[in-house]
Amino acid sequence: MTSATRRSGAAATAVPVLEISDLSVELSIGGRWIQALDRVGLTIQRGEVLGLVGESGSGKSLTALSIAGLLPGNARVAGGSIRLNGEEVLGKSEQALNRLRARSVALVFQNPTSYLNPVLTVGAQIAEIFELNPELLEAAGGRTRRREAWRQSIEALRLVRIPDPERVVERYPFELSGGMQQRVVIAMALVRQPDLVIADEITTALDVTVQAQILSLLAELRRTVRLTLLLITHDMGIVAQLADRVVVMYSGSVVESSDVRTLFKSPRHPYSKALLETVPTIDGGRTVFRPIRGAMPALTDPPAGCRFHPRCPDAFDQCSRRKPERLALDPGRVVACHLYEGGAVSE
């Protein structure tokens, strides 16, 4: 990646940072291979924040892990492609994947307490990233590499607004609050100056006030270090606050993708509509939740046709028979639903 393309931003012609197409993943459950992801597709341009939403179990984390080649041992990719800066990730050797993880793709996970190593100091866990990427160390100016890595680790803590980073760098994770721990993990992601940061429900495990702080940190980092972010969440509020575009997943497939404003204004897929209704809305001074009725089908026993049909208020005879194809409705909007076949339906 040259600096020219780095700067060319979200122009539609630029090579996307991430381009997933038709990604299918299978899981071995009870001795059988079960389809967990069904031809998932999504694209992220440089500097863009893509919200990936869907209920628990819809396949968001599996999608994220595939990008870094970190699928669990009982999972396998059954087809499709994942391109990072135009380069195919699937089929890379473990060594090549390690180089990619060390530099290009950084993950931040849900529960910082369990994702930080309890017996290593914060500094040790950040500084080890420089061992793999010595080119990230600034001109040492007489300092040893070790000390320079330590100094830059402190700077990274400062960047994620950790107070007193010189002290925190010596601390063990258990000595920090959950919010501070998550900032540490974010700092680890940022020191790599990665092409793509994947944030998988990074606020779910935190208190509400801390959630807000982390979200405003992300908003700030978008401006200051121009993050390219895959933001995974099941909270539409977070999507509204941070994302440029949004991909909605249900039961292993993408049901709708669109830019955020359009989706919030006019959701097309019945599942997107239902999901938006679960955003608490203020109604006569009361906060109202409207959860989607029913539950997502088990992977091992998916319904025929459209997987949403048992819960869909708009389902009709086609729905239980055929899988809906993906349809490009307007520019930049894709929906997979029989309602829109022929592109005939409008608001």
Add this chain to the structure above:
Amino acid sequence: MGLLSYVARRLALLGLVLLGVSMVVFFVLRGMPGVDPLAAYIAPGLPMSADALASLRRQLHLDEPLPLQYVYYVANLLKGDWGYSRTAAQPVLDALLARLPATVELAVAAVLLSTALGIPAGIVAALRKDRAADVAVRVVSITGISFPVFWLGIILQLVFFYYMGQLGLPTLPSRGRIGDTIALIDPITPMTGLYLVDSLLTGKLAFFGSALRHLVLPSFALSLISLAAVVRIMRASMLEVLRQDYILLARSKGLPTRTIVMRHALRNAITPVLTTAGTTLGILLGGAVVVETVFSWPGMGNLAAQGILNNDSILVVGFTLFVATMMVVVNLVVDLLYAVVDPRVRY
């Protein structure tokens, strides 16, 4: 709570444990029907008058009720009077202390051997789970534990002393702690009683070499008792740790497997092995009775075995108490070691 008060509390607990052990051994011994405790104090075959017997019985408080006898017994223990061993022709405590260094040297060598072999084997087995290396490690360690130690000891003697000798190959000594000639012509001044340490301190390398060669077979035989346990626990604990979230985060940094195992997993996985090292020492000291007998090793276990054959109950009880004390002390040391390995542990 400070370290000192923790140690103080643990030492108080040690007192309680020993009280319990002494109670059990005392009542089992004295409560045995048809056995006159006086028999332990008189030389067989030496006729004594009824008067002399009666006065001896009074002197030893054997005519008092059992609970009171126990009080006398404990009071004597505390004074350092553990009774007189017919077998050693020495006071029990003196006899045990004189043979303690030999047993310590053997047991420590066995613990070192079983951890030095068991920890890497357990790690390899975990990393190669269900593959050839794992199966091989498990088969060997299970076979090791299924054979009685005396039998393994004899096999070792046959192979490394007898058969190798027959073939004119270099052999390993099969009995004793030191070569007879070396002990005669160039003896060491005992300081710690540990031959390896003393010979090094006094710079007697020939003595050191002979002591080391004598240690090989018995310590290996003894280590086999705990080797299987170390392998099994290390493997299970490593597998458990490798499933943890912080290992996934470490992998997502692009760290090579070696770094992940050595830096991120090992320190978390080693604690259960440390825990068992404490209990294992108890098993090893029990095993020392057998191994020391097979290899004519002049330690406490050897003496205790002779005591058993001699009906020298005072000695056997003393040995039991002594081993119990050692186990409690070792467990305390192990608990203190946790704090070194795991920063979360505070006392």
